[in-house]
Amino acid sequence: MREFSLPALYEVPTDGNLTDLVRRNAAQHPDVTVMGRKTADGGWEDVTAVEFLAEVRAAAKGLIARGVRPGDRVALISRTRYEWVRMDFAIWSAGAVTVPVYETSSAEQIQWILGDSGAVAVMVESGAHADAVESVRDRLPELRHLWRIDRGGLEELAGAGAGVPDETLEERTSAAKADDIATIVYTSGTTGRPKGCVLTHRNFFAECGNVVERLKPLFRTGDCSVLLFLPAAHVFGRLVEVAAVLAPIRLGCVSDIKNLTDDLASFRPTLILGVPRVFEKVYNGARAKAQADGKGRIFDGAAQTAIAYSHALDTPQGPSLGLKLRHFVFDKLVYGKLRAVLGGRCEAAISGGAPLGARLGHFYRGIGFSVLEGYGLTETCAATAFNPYDRPKVGTVGQPLPGSVLRIADDGEVLVHGEHVFSGYWNNESATAEALADGWFHTGDIGTLDEDGYLAITGRKKEILVTAGGKNVAPAVIEDRIRGNALVAECMVVGDGRPFVGALVTLDEEFLGRWAAEHGKPAGSTAASLKDDPDLLAEVQRAVDDGNAAVSKAESVRKFRILNAQFTEEAGHITPSLKLKRNVVAKDFADEIEAIYRA
Structure with missing residues (x-):
């Protein structure tokens, strides 16, 4: 058993609640821009601390005014x-509890979450969301109110509350204490x-x-800004929201990542938070563009230099003179352009939700843009470990959150203790007792702690898969490496028993089109039409070989199948936070799995 902890850097208020941050900002930083509100023309409207409070x-x-009560x-x-x-x-200021729901949730999922939480009101964004709620409203006896953002729901609330005295609001705002419930965040449900x-x-x-104290240089009031494009319903998104207000720094929100490059250019954040797929897309997109422009060899040389430069930073002697010179040249040719894609001011990113992979971690660090990988769960209020900006260790998810303890149990499971750990599952005592055994949160993840x-x-x-030969296999290690190939969208390792x-x-449809054109394949080629193509099979095999290089021979992938379809949230294959629902995938593609093992 191994344990590691760091002393707390922030003193948690004993009597306050999160609304104190908004009032504090208005009092101490009244004219500081704390929010960027997206305008219809794609620009940004500044919102000061005083305006946000109002x-x-x-x-x-x-x-x-509409009867929402404390709790x-x-x-x-x-x-x-x-x-x-x-x-x-606003919900917290009224003394109530926020229940976030993914905007992609089905009517059945909405009914479960609103019903299980006992929600008395709901604010939705659109007519589609309203229709989904209305379709199950007869099964939600406690739900009394529904408002729509796109129909002026917030303005309607403001009008309704015009007669509520300031004293009443102040009483409500101050009612909740530190140990009262702020939110009930529902897990993605990968196993049920x-x-x-x-x-x-x-x-x-x-x-x-x-987090803010440990990463203080990235949260400078009046200078730093963060662009949030993760789902706000996800606990990682809430970390960004609350941390930005706590610092405070300017926070911008993006609803659709299809135009993320344009939003980065217009908002110009100094910090972004994302999932590995975003950083993979940026890398793969840049490489594909370079190849299309006949500059593929230059890009690949630049990538190799960046990775070597990052590795050298971890050595006592540092990068050699020759490496520094190559790095300087590629900074002018390649790295500066990549940093410009991220808005031109971005100093760092925090990545979570899935493994980033050492290759990408070293690449970004080598171009002068550190992606600080972290790790956490909904139950740990997002990050329970993250890489410090001044001492990142690529290939790890960092050190424990200051004020918390990480422990590796005898069976390798990661256990967590600290004030950031949740108090339990709503209406589920048995699951709570199982997760919070002996005063430690049992994450269900397997890990190691270095010195x-x-x-x-x-x-x-x-x-963990156990093959017929008794070999234990951790799928994430191999899957992460295979997904590093631009052609691969998703990968799921199988082999239990x-x-x-x-x-x-599954193949990335965007890059498949580029690959097909570059390799002389018919226009409009699809995964179905090319799944037996020797060139495509060879490219995917290269991705598999790269994954196999990270594991022992007994753990390596011997055979693979390219699927015609994608793993989608709509089909139930992945969660809104992009985690695989392995049991659903295994059921829907049972025939493909059998084909792998057919003699």
């Missing part, structure tokens, strides 16, 4: 946008129905306060 107070008074649950169904953040703080994680104001203070307290995650305890390890592979 808009939050107006919506909170409306909730009070009531109010649901939010919307894409990531300024109004989401405003409504979140979502469970509601109860997170308190204390959890968020401990989490966001210590400096850096954590490496090697797999999921419940996802089988004679060897196999893999199901």
Whole structure:
């Protein structure tokens, strides 16, 4: 058993709640821009600390006027946008509890979350969301109110609350204490129905306060800004929201990442937070463009130099003179252009939700843009470990959150203790007792701690495959490496109880078109038409070989199948946070799995 901890850097208030941050900002930084509100023409409208407080107070008074009481649950169904953040703080200011719901959720999922939480009201973004709620409303007896953002729902609340006295609002705003519930965030449900994680104001203070303090240079008031394009319903998105307000720094919200490059250019953040797929897309897109322009060899040389430069930074002697010169040249030719794609001011990114991979980590660090990989769960209020900006260790998910403890159990499971750990699952005592055994949260993840307290995650305890030969296989390690190939969209390793390890592979439709054109394949080629093409099979085999290089021979993928379809959220194959639902994939593609093992 191994343990590591760091002292707390932030003192959690004993009597306050998260609304104190908004009032503090208005008092101490009245004219500082704390929000960027997206305009219809794609630009940004600044919102100062005083203006944000006023808009939050107006919506909170409306909730009070409509009968929302302290402790009531109010649901939010919307894409990531300024109004989401405003409504979140308004719910807290009314003394209520926010229940975020993914905007992609089905009517059945909405019914479960609103019903299980006992939500009395819901703010939705659009007519489609309203229709989904209305289709199950007869099964939601406690739901009394529904408002729509796109139909002036927030303005309606402001009008309704115009007569609520300031004294009444102040009483409500001050009612919740640190240990009261701030939100119930439902897990993605990779193995069953979502469970509601109860997170308190204390959890968020401990989490966001210590993140901001440990990464202080990235949270400079009046200078730094962060662009949020993760789902606000995800706990990682809430970390960004609350940390930005706590710092405070300017926060911008993006609803659709299709135009992310344009949004980065117009908002010009100094910090972004994302999932590995975003950083993979940026890298693969740049490489594909370079190849299309006849500059593929230059890009590949630049990438190799960046990775070598990053590795050299970890050595006592540092980069050699020759490496420094090559790095200088490529900075002019390639790296500067890549940094410009990220807005031109971006200093760093925090990546979570899935493994980033050492290759990409070293590449970005080598071009002068550190992607600080972290690790956490809904139950730990987002990050329970992250790489410090001044001492990152690529290939790990960093050191524990200051003020918390990480422990590796005898069976390799990662255990967590700290003020950021949730208090339990809503209406689910048995699941709570199992997860919080002996005062430690049992993550279900397998990992290791090095001598400096850096954590490496090697797999999921419940996802460990055991082959017919008795070999334990952690799928995440191989899958991460295989997904590093631009052609691969998703990969799922199989082999539980089988004679060897196999893999199901889906192709990235965007890059498949480019690849087909470059290799003389017919226009309009699809995964179905090319799945038996020797050149395509050879390219995917190269991706598999790269994955196999990270594991032992017994753990390596012997055979793979290219699928005609994609793993989609709509089909139930992945969660809104892009985690694989392995049991659903295995069921829907059972014939493909059998084909791998057919003699």
